[in-house]
Amino acid sequence: MSKNTVLLEVRNLSAQVAGKEILKGIDLTVETGEVHAIMGPNGSGKSTFAKVLAGHADYTVTGGEVLYQGKNLLDMPPEARSRAGVFLAFQYPVEIPGVSNSAFLRLAYNTMQAARGGEELDPLEFDDFVREKIKLVGMDPSFLDRSVNAGFSGGEKKRNEIVQMAVLDPKLAVLDETDSGLDIDALKIVASGVNHLMRPENAIIVVTHYQRLLNYIVPDYVHVMESGQIVKTGGKDLASELEKRGYDWVRAEFDATRAAA
Amino acid sequence: MSAMLEKLINQPYKHGFVTSIAEDVIAKGLSEDVIRMISKKKNEPDWMLEFRLNAYRHWLTMREPRWANVRYSTIDYQDIIYYAAPKPKKKLASMDEVDPELRRTFEKLGVPLHEQKALAGVAVDVVFDSVSVTTTYKKKLAELGIIFCSFSEAVQEHPELVKKYLGSVVPPTDNFFASLNSAVFTDGSFCFIPKGTKCPMDLSTYFRINTQDSGQFERTLIIAEEGASVSYLEGCTAPKFDTNQLHAAVVELIALDNAEIKYSTVQNWYTGDENGVGGIYNFVTKRGLCKGVNSKISWTQVETGSAITWKYPSCVLLGDNSIGEFYSVALTNHKQQADTGTKMTHIGRNTRSRIISKGISAGRSINSYRGQVKIGPRAQNARNYSQCDSMLLGSACSANTFPYIDVQNNSGKVEHEASTSKIGEDQLFYFAQRGIGAEAAVTTIINGFCKDVFNQLPMEFAVEATKLLGLKLEGSVG
Numbered sequence: 065m066s067k068n069t070v071l072l073e074v075r076n077l078s079a080q081v082a083g084k085e086i087l088k089g090i091d092l093t094v095e096t097g098e099v100h101a102i103m104g105p106n107g108s109g110k111s112t113f114a115k116v117l118a119g120h121a122d123y124t125v126t127g128g129e130v131l132y133q134g135k136n137l138l139d140m141p142p143e144a145r146s147r148a149g150v151f152l153a154f155q156y157p158v159e160i161p162g163v164s165n166s167a168f169l170r171l172a173y174n175t176m177q178a179a180r181g182g183e184e185l186d187p188l189e190f191d192d193f194v195r196e197k198i199k200l201v202g203m204d205p206s207f208l209d210r211s212v213n214a215g216f217s218g219g220e221k222k223r224n225e226i227v228q229m230a231v232l233d234p235k236l237a238v239l240d241e242t243d244s245g246l247d248i249d250a251l252k253i254v255a256s257g258v259n260h261l262m263r264p265e266n267a268i269i270v271v272t273h274y275q276r277l278l279n280y281i282v283p284d285y286v287h288v289m290e291s292g293q294i295v296k297t298g299g300k301d302l303a304s305e306l307e308k309r310g311y312d313w314v315r316a317e318f319d320a321t322r323a324a325a
Numbered sequence: 326m327s328a329m330l331e332k333l334i335n336q337p338y339k340h341g342f343v344t345s346i347a348e349d350v351i352a353k354g355l356s357e358d359v360i361r362m363i364s365k366k367k368n369e370p371d372w373m374l375e376f377r378l379n380a381y382r383h384w385l386t387m388r389e390p391r392w393a394n395v396r397y398s399t400i401d402y403q404d405i406i407y408y409a410a411p412k413p414k415k416k417l418a419s420m421d422e423v424d425p426e427l428r429r430t431f432e433k434l435g436v437p438l439h440e441q442k443a444l445a446g447v448a449v450d451v452v453f454d455s456v457s458v459t460t461t462y463k464k465k466l467a468e469l470g471i472i473f474c475s476f477s478e479a480v481q482e483h484p485e486l487v488k489k490y491l492g493s494v495v496p497p498t499d500n501f502f503a504s505l506n507s508a509v510f511t512d513g514s515f516c517f518i519p520k521g522t523k524c525p526m527d528l529s530t531y532f533r534i535n536t537q538d539s540g541q542f543e544r545t546l547i548i549a550e551e552g553a554s555v556s557y558l559e560g561c562t563a564p565k566f567d568t569n570q571l572h573a574a575v576v577e578l579i580a581l582d583n584a585e586i587k588y589s590t591v592q593n594w595y596t597g598d599e600n601g602v603g604g605i606y607n608f609v610t611k612r613g614l615c616k617g618v619n620s621k622i623s624w625t626q627v628e629t630g631s632a633i634t635w636k637y638p639s640c641v642l643l644g645d646n647s648i649g650e651f652y653s654v655a656l657t658n659h660k661q662q663a664d665t666g667t668k669m670t671h672i673g674r675n676t677r678s679r680i681i682s683k684g685i686s687a688g689r690s691i692n693s694y695r696g697q698v699k700i701g702p703r704a705q706n707a708r709n710y711s712q713c714d715s716m717l718l719g720s721a722c723s724a725n726t727f728p729y730i731d732v733q734n735n736s737g738k739v740e741h742e743a744s745t746s747k748i749g750e751d752q753l754f755y756f757a758q759r760g761i762g763a764e765a766a767v768t769t770i771i772n773g774f775c776k777d778v779f780n781q782l783p784m785e786f787a788v789e790a791t792k793l794l795g796l797k798l799e800g801s802v803g
Contacts (some may be wrong), residue, residue, distance in 0.1 A: 108327050119757075146759055158752050160752055160770060160773065161746075162754070162776055163772075167769070168769070171765065175761050216779065
C-alpha cells in the first residue's frame with residue numbers, strides 16, 4: 065500500500081446535460097489499490113459523474129479538470145479512454161441484437177490488445193480465455209452465443225458487465241449501480257468477481273444507492289454526493305451510518321459547515 | 326450521429342478504372358438489323374435469331390413499367406451500344422492465353438482467375454462485357470457430364486438443351502426488360518447438371534461492365550436434372566462512368582424432381598457518386614422454376630451497388646413438396662435506390678417458401694422491399710414465412726416494405742414479420758466504452774443484422790460480403 069500512485073484526479077468538475085447543471089464542483093483523488101464508494105440519493109449526480117468519466121456525448125463538461133495517469137482525460141474520445149484502461153460498468157447495459165456476446169467480447173479484447181501492443185486472440189484461443197473469465201461470475205457458457213444483452217434479465221446484464229470488465233482488465237473500473245436489480249445471491253457472486261479483479265495497481269469506483277454492496281466490496285473511502293457535490297467523505301463505516309440514518313443529516317451538516325465558513 | 330454517418334457515406338468506389346483493350350463495338354442503336362448483326366456475329370442458328378426477333382417485335386408493343394418505387398430519367402434505347410466484345414475473340418485453352426491487361430483487371434477486382442488463388446475449387450466463367458473470356462475447370466466438370474460454359478458456346482454446342490429450356494421460365498414476353506434482353510442478349514452463362522449428379526464445386530461467374538454506354542444483357546440458364554444439385558455464385562462489378570448504364574439480365578433456373586439449385590449473388594456495380602450522377606441501372610429478371618417434386622431453389626443476394634436496383638428473384642413452386650427460399654441484404658447509400666424482393670408462387674401441394682430480407686439504408690437513399698406470396702387453389706398445405714427487417718442509418722434515408730399476399734385456398738399458412746431499427750447513439754457509446762470505434766461498431770452491428778443471410782452464402786462470398794458492407798459504410802461514422 066505504500067507505493068500508491070495517483071491514478072485519477074478530479075478537480076472542481078462541473079457538467080451539464082441538456083442545459084441543466086448536474087455536477088457542481090466535484091473533487092476526488094483516487095490512488096492505485098483503492099476502492100472508492102460514491103453514495104447518495106437518487107438524482108444527486110452519481111451516475112452523471114460516472115458517465116462524464118467515460119465521455120458520454122450527452123454530458124457537457126462546463127468547468128474543472130480530470131487527470132488520469134497525469135493526462136487530461138476530458139480531451140480523450142470515449143474509445144481512447146477505454147483503451148487507456150477506464151472501464152464503466154453500465155447501470156443500464158445496452159442490447160445489441162444480432163451480435164454475439166463472444167464476438168463482441170473478442171472484438172473489444174483484441175482492440176484493447178492492439179492498443180496495448182499485446183497479442184490478439186483468434187476465435188478458438190479466445191474461447192478458452194473467455195470461458196475462464198465467465199466462471200468468475202458463474203455465467204453459463206451458453207450466454208457467449210447469445211446476442212449481447214438481448215433478452216438478458218437485469219441480473220444477467222449486470223453479470224455480463226463484470227465479464228467484460230474481467231476480459232478488458234481495466235486500471236480504473238467505475239461500477240454504476242451494479243447492485244441494482246440483483247438478488248442477494250447474484251450480488252455476492254458479482255462482488256466476489258469484482259474483488260477477484262482488484263489488484264494493487266488498479267482502482268475501483270463503486271457508485272451505489274445502497275450500502276449492501278459495500279458489505280461485499282469493502283471501500284477504503286465513502287463519498288456522499290448531494291446535488292452535484294461531494295458533501296462528506298469518510299471510511300467504510302460511513303456507509304453503515306448512512307444506511308441507518310439516511311442522507312438528510314449529511315446535507316444539513318454540510319450546509320452548516322459552509323454557513324460557518 | 327448524422328455527421329458520423331455522412332462521413333461513412335463518402336466512400337469512393339474502388340473498382341472505378343477502365344481497361345483499355347481493343348474492343349469490337351457496334352454503333353449505338355437498336356433495330357432488327359442490329360439484332361441480325363448480333364446474331365450473325367455470334368454465328369447463331371436460325372431458331373435463335375427467330376427467338377430474338379420475336380422478342381424484339383413484342384418489346385416494341387410494350388411500355389416501360391413505372392410501378393416501382395424508383396425514380397430515373399427516361400432511358401433512350403437508341404443511345405445504347407448493344408454489342409461490345411473484347412478482341413481477339415479466339416478460344417482460349419488456358420489462363421496463360423488470356424490478355425495480360427484483362428488479367429490485371431481481374432486481379433485489381435480480386436477475381437481469382439488463377440486456379441491456385443483464393444477461390445481454389447471454384448470454376449469461374451468470366452464475362453467481360455458481353456463475351457465469355459475463359460472457363461476454368463471445364464474439363465474436370467465435363468467428366469461428370471456437367472456442362473458449364475458461356476451461353477454463346479451452349480448455343481453452338483448444345484442447341485437442343487438451350488432450345489428446350491430457354492424462355493421456359495421467363496418467356497420473351499414476360500416483361501419489358503426481359504423482352505429487351507431476349508432480343509439483344511449477347512452472352513452469359515449456361516449450366517447443366519445431369520441426372521443424379523452433385524456438382525462437386527461452387528460454380529462462379531464474375532460480371533464486369535467495361536465499355537462506356539454499353540448496356541449489358543446477360544442471359545443465364547441453369548438446369549438441374551432429377552436428383553442433381555449445384556451451387557452457383559454470381560459476382561458483379563462495374564467501372565465508374567458518369568452516364569448511367571443499363572443492365573437488364575435474365576436468369577432462368579430449372580430444377581427437376583429432387584433437384585436443388587442454390588444461386589448466390591454479391592452485387593457491387595458502380596452506384597453513382599454522392600449526388601446520384603452515374604451508376605448502373607440494374608433491372609434484372611431472375612426466376613426459378615421448381616418443376617419437379619421435392620425440388621428446391623434458393624436465392625441469396627447481397628446488393629450493395631447500382632444506382633438503381635430493381636429486381637425480384639422469384640420461385641415458381643410447381644412440383645409437390647418443392648421449396649423456395651430468398652435471402653437478401655440490400656444496402657443503399659448516397660442517392661441509391663433499391664426496389665427489390667421476391668415472388669413466391671405456390672402451385673403444387675405442400676410447397677414451402679421462406680423469405681428473409683434485410684434492408685439497410687444510409688445517406689439519402691430509398692430502400693424498398695417488395696414481395697409477393699401467392700398460394701394457388703391447388704397448393705394444399707402450402708406454407709410461407711417472411712421476415713423483412715429494415716435498418717436506418719441517419720435521418721435522410723427511407724425504408725419501405727410492400728408485402729402482397731394472395732391466398733386462394735384455406736389450408737395455406739402465411740406468416741409475415743417486419744421490423745425497423747436504427748443504430749442508436751447509446752449502442753455506439755457502449756461499443757466506444759469497450760474501446761471499439763464507431764466504424765467498427767457500425768460494421769459489427771450491421772453484420773449482426775445480416776447474419777441470417779450471410780450464413781446462407783458460401784464461405785468465400787460471406788467473407789467478401791462482410792468486407793464489402795464495411796467498405797460501403799466506411800467513413801460515414803466517426
